[in-house]
Amino acid sequence: MSATLTAVVLSLFSAVAYAAAAVAQERLASRSVGSGTLRLLASGAWWWSVVLNASAALLHVAALKYGPLTLVQPLGALTLVAAVPLGARVAGRRVNAVEWRGTALTLIGLAALLVTTSGPAPDDVLSVPQALAVAGTTAVLIGGLSRPGARPGLRHATASGFASGVASALTQTVTVAATDRSGSLLSAQVVVVALLVATFAAGGLLLSQTAYQGGLGAPLAVVTLANPVAAVVIGLSLLGERLQGGAAGVLLALTGGAIAAWGVVTLSRSAPEPVAVPPSVVDDDHPVAAVLALGPGSATYEPSLVPQQPNSGHLTAH
8 A cells, every 4th residue: 555545544534533523522512611621621521522532633643654744634624524424413414415515525625635745755854943933833823813802713713723733744743753763762853842742732622622612613614724724834835845746736736725625614604404303312321422422312402513603601711
């Protein structure tokens, strides 16, 4: 199996795990508005959503070992595609025509990007000064986006996407440097960048949890778009990654990116009609069933992928 194909397959599995975690986080956030982070930390269901995120992250790390940022990060849009059937299953309904159209557009756009971003396994890494500069710039952006103001959900989602994208770029540096047998496994570069990865990954998780209080659709779309933008900028500007096909390749990549973004926005705006959900009993002892509420009667009906009005509840202090 080629490095590119390996990266694509790992990214697919990662997207499914991230989608399951996103659906779980949105449902938990909608039930705990204004309760604060400590209340969530005491919830076993929330920790299972963290496990889902961690599993997705490990698959993502493996994908970054075999594929460049310009390939792996755009495939993160598959998270939203996977969230469509998962959200429909939770809501006890069928995927509607708008969601099918958004899914098709996203997949077509990603296919175009796949043609231009396919390349050899990554070998360039960020130096410690470069990593610190990237971290400092991102921290400033996140601080500005996290300030109180209008549309907190979308701003927190943007900040979460930037944090996760930067964490992925830094993760690739750690992975490549740690597996390079010419250097030490615990070199200063690996240790410093690994600490930055942990910081941005945790920050991205908490920011996304805050963003999902206003609903899953629009925030997840913003996270999905902001994440690859941050990572691809780093890959092209600092890691020497290039698009295939010259000027024609760049044009194809831009076209594919626009189509994929159109699909993501279409998915985020889908508003299915509520359906009647018969009461039933859910095995709350099963952790995954408890998190995803796979039994249709495990919670009151919550439309999947429907933007909701933001409220004043926050999970993090600002």
